[in-house]
Amino acid sequence: MSLIRRLQYEAADRLAGPMLGRYGRLRALARRSRGKRRAGPPQLQSTRKLKELLTTHYLAGRYADGAVPVAWVTSGFPVEILRPFGFHVVYPENHAALCAVQRQGVQLAQVAEQWGVPRDTCAYARCDIGSTLAQMTPVGRIPRPDVLLACTNICQTVVYWYRTLASLLNVPLFVIDTPYQYGEPDAHAERFVARQIEEAIALCARISGVERDDGALGLVAREAKQASELWGECLAYAKRKPAPWSGFDQFIHIGPIVTLRGLPECTAYYRMLRDELSERARLGIAVVENEKHRLVWDNLPVWFELREMSQLLAREGFNIVVTTYTNGWAETAPMFDEHDPIGSAARVYSRVFINRGMGHRTALLRSLAKEWGCDGVLLHSNRSCKPYSVGQLDLASQLTRDGLRTLVLDGDHLDSRSYSKEQAEGRLSAFMESFA
Amino acid sequence: MVVTDEAIRSYLASHRGNGVVLALPVLYPREVLTALDLCGVEVWAHRTPPGCCTQGAGSMQPYLCPTVRGARVLLGQGFEGAIAAVIPHTCDSMQGLAAIGLDMGASAMPVVTFRHPRGGDRASAREFLQAELRAFIASIERIAGRKLTMDRLGDAIELHEGIDRAMRRVLRMRTCIALGDVELYRILRKREWMRASDFAFELRALEQMIDSAATPRKGIPLMVSGMVPEPSDFFEAVDAAGAYVAVDDYAAIGRRLPMHDTQEAEPIGRLIDRMMGAAPCPTRTSDPWSRVRYLVERARAARAPGAILHTVKFCEPELFDVPVLRRGLEEAGLKVLHIETEFEPQMSGQLVTRIEAFVEMLGGGDA
Amino acid sequence: MSALRIGIDLGSTTTKAVVLDASGKIVATALERSEPRAGDQAQRMIAELVRKTGAEGAPVIATGYGRKLVPGASKVVTEITCHARGVFAQLGRAGLLIDMGGQDTKAILVDGTGRVADFAMNDKCAAGTGRFLEVILPRLQAPWDKLRGMYQSAPEAVQVSSTCTVFAESEVISLLANGQAVEGIVRGLHDALAERVVALAGRMLEMSKEVMLSGGVANNGAMVDALGARLGAPVTVVPEPSHVGAIGAALTPP
Incomplete structure (x- = not known):
């Protein structure tokens, strides 16, 4: 790793990123003074810090390869184990979501399709494969990885997706397989996961040339646990009626807990966000004026329609206050144990809700609906994401029998070509009318 | 609920053994069913009554594969008095189906799951597979109400090894058997629903038809790689176009066969070897480049100038391999045609045209 | 005789x-x-x-x-082989032929001897075919022979994001309801179709210097423009575009 490269990386990470973040803040101020303020309550103050954090992360990324070891990882990978080795970590899923929000996802997916990836596959995967093929990204530049790390707890698709990337980039791929837990968590599966985490640590030590340090692993586990608990506290503020923030806000503020988990700045960020939400709650600030009905959201968001959908709901006094997706990062991480960083990571990452059976999923949705005081559930049937979507029709019937109003909404987390805005908005409106 | 295939129905009427088990594709320890004298009937949804795949759409999204959609109906309505459904972890959708069967009251019979490790052949994976096999055996024993002895399991494995050897020989000597593809595959696919001893008998008859002195088959030899040859008029289209299947890499047939004989003595270890040693398959997350090498070698041995990738609609594991396979095979000089099936009762004219045009292209365009 | x-x-x-x-x-x-x-x-x-x-x-x-x-x-003989033979007889050179018919769209890589080197054909979905236009254009009351003029006069394309024919139809209805100009929608529709064709042709595009267009849709100048714009190079319309397959058939040794 070259020294100059390292200096560039550090400078971007510590100085330029934060400055750019502030510049963004100034621009936002200028926009506001021109009277283009969006409707509804003022934006969360923390959003600025969020932008700064993520801008810094992506900017530092531009200089990461050659400076520090770089890993591309899935959102469900035990990233904590990478921190003591000084890896810069890239999240292709997060990147794809960002492309989708900026409505560039389809264009990149088309590159992958032209290269030969069929369209009946996950659009995140197509977007990232396209981005890698065309070397195009809205974030400027993504550092070349030394290793790809995937964990099957979110889907089996990641293996295919990462393998394609590994073959295009000619870098090694390591998969941690977290066997699906149909019923109660089983010991032999979690033992298998723990062994693979050990194998992954050995690989990371080899790539980075840094020796394994169990003390440091424990500290990172503690940091991750803290941040996840803070994230959980933030989510819990939406239990207030009216809610001080919405599921749509949560989709945006989830960034750091996914990408920076285990780092102190992540913990600091959620402390700040929690304090702000607590203040909002104290003042009784509502994110949706005249909040009348509260909903649970299941599955990933329709990223490219986030704003339109939230406005459509808000106009009628509907608020999504909790989602299975954002709750996922608060659900199991409190199980981290700094005294047993590997064994506890095996449990944390095996028991992620999407890696567990439908009984767990049903109980989860019921308890979210109850605790967050919801009277309806929106299930996004996500064409791109089969593991998240299989079973939703059964879930919907079960929840309807429980007395909740449910709507299964056809969509996609990235591919707007297989989404019918007219149909979706029509169905959402009819759903809302049914509450009258 | 009855299965539409008359051959299966009449077989099951008199050969149920100790009970029928519904099995879903692809890889599960069939040897264990054999050892307990259970008749495992594997269903890829094409054997379900007409309309099942679309019926499934009432409770399963239309963007899920037809195997999963069809199997959902069978789970719910029962299947030939099956005492259990075996659902291996083949893909995310199949995993979801098992979860629905277990927890959402969607299955009329007990569901037994089987998880294959997905991170490659590492020591930790073999250890997991061992524990998983033991758990699987315990579940089946409970449902069948009988204990499995290691001796019986050893015998069952031996029987399946013999079948594998015979199938490999039949597929290798394919050109020396005076049977059309439709007829040949009708026999080979009995493995999916016959008890092993009965199927071994059928195979022996097939082996006796091998006539190495026979004039080799006319037509263009093709390699086919995919999940399952459905609808079966695929073979008629290939035949009418002037070609035949010389290399079989269907997950339902040739891809199941282990590539090497096992050296293990202990039955569980042998089962692990057999599973880990099966031909490369994306449902077990095999590396696609190793799949390319394996296929190229086989295509060359059979002098096949072209390969048909015959995938099932919405099958992510296979679809993600398509670009790499296409490149790898083309670099090795093979032409590649990719077609998809949704288990429609008949092939569309459009698909038939593509197959014919492909064979015309391989024939040098002199058609 | x-x-x-x-x-x-x-x-x-x-x-x-x-x-x-x-x-x-x-x-x-x-x-x-x-x-x-x-x-x-x-x-x-x-x-x-x-x-x-x-x-x-x-x-x-x-x-x-x-x-x-x-x-x-x-x-x-199949229309794939015939189209290759037909276009080669007409133009006498290798290229990538896009044949856009009513229900099928084919991309055929034709080699220097008029033989098929590779080909692709749309799946069951009619999204990339002439049918896509046939369903939606009546909604716009845009006559076939005016399409090119409308395409060229549109200041910018109105993005039609759905490729599914049914979804696209409802999208167009709502675009009209929102007061979007018919010309812009015409342009957006043809651009979407061009994108679909490019996806179908895939890697064959890299293997050929020239793209040729045949089939009934080749008579639609807007499609010719849209495809050319998407590819960044002009597209050759084959003479007698509707008859390329029949010509290839007639040239097939009986």
């Missing part, structure tokens, strides 16, 4: 027939909307051409969707 030969292409939407002389020159052509009894229709069209050109006893080669239904055809 006549030195003339007859090729007939029974497409899903139209049926085309040609008579060629011994040198391969077109003597006569016919084109009709395809009828349910394709065999009878083919027989009648052939009889009319024979009467007109005196091609009694000429070999008849059939291709297209209904190729197996032609009574007395001396040979049956």
Whole structure:
């Protein structure tokens, strides 16, 4: 790793990123003074810090390869184990979501399709494969990885997706397989996961040339646990009626807990966000004026329609206050144990809700609906994401029998070509009318 | 609920053994069913009554594969008095189906799951597979109400090894058997629903038809790689176009066969070897480049100038391999045609045209 | 025995027939909307051409969707092979032929001898075919012969994001309801279709210097422009674009 490269990386990470973040803040101020303020309550103050954090992360990324070891990882990978080795970590899923929000996802997916990836596959995967093929990204530049790390707890698709990337980039791929837990968590599966985490640590030590340090692993586990608990506290503020923030806000503020988990700045960020939400709650600030009905959201968001959908709901006094997706990062991480960083990571990452059976999923949705005081559930049937979507029709019937109003909404987390805005908005409106 | 295939129905009427088990594709320890004298009937949804795949759409999204959609109906309505459904972890959708069967009251019979490790052949994976096999055996024993002895399991494995050897020989000597593809595959696919001893008998008859002195088959030899040859008029289209299947890499047939004989003595270890040693398959997350090498070698041995990738609609594991396979095979000089099936009762004219045009292209365009 | 030969292409939407002389020159052509009894229709069209050109006893080669239904055809060949042969006879060089018909769109890589080097064809979905336009254009009351003018006069394309024909139709209705200009939508529709064609052709685009367009949709100038714009290079419209398959059939050795 070259020294100059390292200096560039550090400078971007510590100085330029934060400055750019502030510049963004100034621009936002200028926009506001021109009277283009969006409707509804003022934006969360923390959003600025969020932008700064993520801008810094992506900017530092531009200089990461050659400076520090770089890993591309899935959102469900035990990233904590990478921190003591000084890896810069890239999240292709997060990147794809960002492309989708900026409505560039389809264009990149088309590159992958032209290269030969069929369209009946996950659009995140197509977007990232396209981005890698065309070397195009809205974030400027993504550092070349030394290793790809995937964990099957979110889907089996990641293996295919990462393998394609590994073959295009000619870098090694390591998969941690977290066997699906149909019923109660089983010991032999979690033992298998723990062994693979050990194998992954050995690989990371080899790539980075840094020796394994169990003390440091424990500290990172503690940091991750803290941040996840803070994230959980933030989510819990939406239990207030009216809610001080919405599921749509949560989709945006989830960034750091996914990408920076285990780092102190992540913990600091959620402390700040929690304090702000607590203040909002104290003042009784509502994110949706005249909040009348509260909903649970299941599955990933329709990223490219986030704003339109939230406005459509808000106009009628509907608020999504909790989602299975954002709750996922608060659900199991409190199980981290700094005294047993590997064994506890095996449990944390095996028991992620999407890696567990439908009984767990049903109980989860019921308890979210109850605790967050919801009277309806929106299930996004996500064409791109089969593991998240299989079973939703059964879930919907079960929840309807429980007395909740449910709507299964056809969509996609990235591919707007297989989404019918007219149909979706029509169905959402009819759903809302049914509450009258 | 009855299965539409008359051959299966009449077989099951008199050969149920100790009970029928519904099995879903692809890889599960069939040897264990054999050892307990259970008749495992594997269903890829094409054997379900007409309309099942679309019926499934009432409770399963239309963007899920037809195997999963069809199997959902069978789970719910029962299947030939099956005492259990075996659902291996083949893909995310199949995993979801098992979860629905277990927890959402969607299955009329007990569901037994089987998880294959997905991170490659590492020591930790073999250890997991061992524990998983033991758990699987315990579940089946409970449902069948009988204990499995290691001796019986050893015998069952031996029987399946013999079948594998015979199938490999039949597929290798394919050109020396005076049977059309439709007829040949009708026999080979009995493995999916016959008890092993009965199927071994059928195979022996097939082996006796091998006539190495026979004039080799006319037509263009093709390699086919995919999940399952459905609808079966695929073979008629290939035949009418002037070609035949010389290399079989269907997950339902040739891809199941282990590539090497096992050296293990202990039955569980042998089962692990057999599973880990099966031909490369994306449902077990095999590396696609190793799949390319394996296929190229086989295509060359059979002098096949072209390969048909015959995938099932919405099958992510296979679809993600398509670009790499296409490149790898083309670099090795093979032409590649990719077609998809949704288990429609008949092939569309459009698909038939593509197959014919492909064979015309391989024939040098002199058609 | 006549030195003339007859090729007939029974497409899903139209049926085309040609008579060629011994040198391969077109003597006569016919084109009709395809009828349910394709065999009878083919027989009648052939009889009319024979009467007109005196091609009694000429070999008849059939291709297209209904190729197996032609009574007395001396040979049956797929439209993929015929299109390659037909376009090569017309243009005399290698290239990537895009044939956009009513229900099918094909991309055929033609080598320097007029043979098929590779090909792709749309799946069951009609999203990338002429049908896509046929369904949606009536909503815009845009006549076929005015499309190119509308495409060119649109200040910018109105993005039509759905590729599914049914979704796109409802999207267009709502775009109109939102007051979007018809010209912009026409442009957006053709751009979306061009994108679909490019996806179908995939890597074959990299293997060819020239893209050629045939099929009924090649008569639509807006499509020619949209495809050219998407590819960044002009597209060659094959002469007699609807008859390329029939010409290739007639040139097939009986």
